Amino acid sequence: MVQGTTSKEAHNESLTVRDERTGKTYTIPIVENSIPATAFKKIVAPSKKGEREENETERGLRVLDKGFLNTAVIRSQITYIDGEAGILRYRGIPIEQLAVNSSYLECAYLLIYGNLPTRPHFNTFKAEVMHHSIMHHDSEELFASFRYDSHPMAILTSAFAALGSYYAEANPSLAGQGLYTRGTPESLAIMDKQIYRLLGKATTMAAMAYRIRQGRAFVTPPVGLSYTGSFLYQMDHLGEEGYKPNPILEKALDVLFLLHADHELNASCTTVLQTGSSLVDPYSAVAAGCASLYGPLHGGANEAVIRMLISIGPPDNVPRFLEQVKKKERVLSGFGHRVYKTSDPRSFIVRKTADEVFALTGTDPLLQTAMRLHDEAMKDDYFVSRKLAPNVDFWSGLIYRAMGFPMDFFPVLFAVPRVAGWLAHWRQMMLQEGGVKIWRPRQIYVGPEKRDFVPIEERKDEGKQPRERPTEVYHSGQSKRYYLAEYTGKAKL
Known part of the structure; x- marks a missing residue:
């Protein structure tokens, strides 16, 4: 059994896992609606015949979460979303x-x-x-x-x-x-x-x-x-x-x-x-x-929004652009968010701020394109069903542009x-209780199994994909002349 209690109350705050490989049942405590990933290390099974040793089956289960989609790494009191x-x-x-x-x-x-x-x-x-x-x-x-x-x-x-x-x-x-x-x-x-x-x-x-x-x-x-x-x-x-x-x-x-x-x-x-x-x-x-x-x-991202609006051009081009987005031919920047599945609460505040700035600086020609893009996307089932609402980057870039900042300075205005x-x-x-532990994620190794070293003269070209060999760079101008010259110690290509 994994750490836990046998009381009915405690049992209600736990997760029961049955490992069909072994028939064993494990009880994992649920604390603050979370489970400790290390508890799965207790769920072990014997390696199957012919199984890769790199799977480390006898050392317990690992939790695979590409890109931290649902992994909490720290208890925090700072920001709630x-x-x-x-x-x-x-x-x-x-x-x-x-x-x-x-x-x-x-x-x-x-x-x-x-x-x-x-x-x-x-x-x-x-x-x-x-x-x-x-x-x-x-x-x-x-x-x-x-x-x-x-x-x-x-x-x-x-x-x-x-x-x-x-x-x-x-x-x-x-x-x-x-x-x-x-x-x-x-x-x-x-x-x-x-x-x-x-x-x-x-x-x-x-x-x-x-x-x-x-x-x-x-x-x-x-x-x-x-x-x-x-x-x-x-x-x-x-x-x-x-x-x-x-x-x-x-x-x-x-x-x-x-x-x-x-x-x-x-x-x-x-x-x-x-x-x-x-x-x-x-x-x-x-x-x-x-x-x-x-x-x-x-x-x-906010810089990408401005570049997108410039590429769209006049407001009348918006419908065609959105059709290209649906066909995966163009990228829609400033909509949607990794966390927010409805509207980004910051976008409403930024929109009000934008109105105050534009009243001073004058209307940005891109604003009309942005407004048309906003309105068209918000009534299109394709974007609504995918919960692609404007985020803070959609409006902030327009404000920075109106204030006279160059586009490549936008990320600085985010970083500061x-x-x-x-x-x-x-x-x-x-200052957390228990001190600081160095962050060291696990991996799932899927590379080659153990193999012996082969001398260079005996090797075969095993690279089947372009990514498995270095890309040759085309040299011109001074570099071309340099490689054509002769000098002591020149490497053989």
């Missing part, structure tokens, strides 16, 4: 209430520390974050080393990783692996200081990545502005006296930051925790999360606010 009902809450508070009444920095505090702050606590938190927004002068050389046309996410990811090299006291490899897990006042103080630094410098580094493209000198973070106000100032200030960003754009960006602050265990957050489970410094963990968010299936969520989950894991 109900995809069926379209619910998103930060620490129990509905996102709709926070978007109207709170700010990004206040939500960052809420996510990290668990409750909305009192005014004295929030003043301390905000002052520390803004104080730590200034970058070391030497870091300017790192940013300047990138080409003017480098993708800003490549720059930002590199900058987060490099940032850790400035703070030896923040590195568990140097200061001891219990640096962040002890939970003592001294340990918490060190942890909080890194949180202030990462939140404060995120906007500064993003602005520096932006100004590289413009060929402009970097701007020292100003005093007295809001978090998003300081961000806009650092991107756009050209030396004018008394410069202040437009308050409507400042507020709109703050709302978008708030909505993007956290979204439970998405790909980038999971990457942060996977990396952080090795007890690496938080700068390296955040850099890994930034790299994960870079992908078009994650942080690049998500730092708060990453840090909240990282901090929770560091």
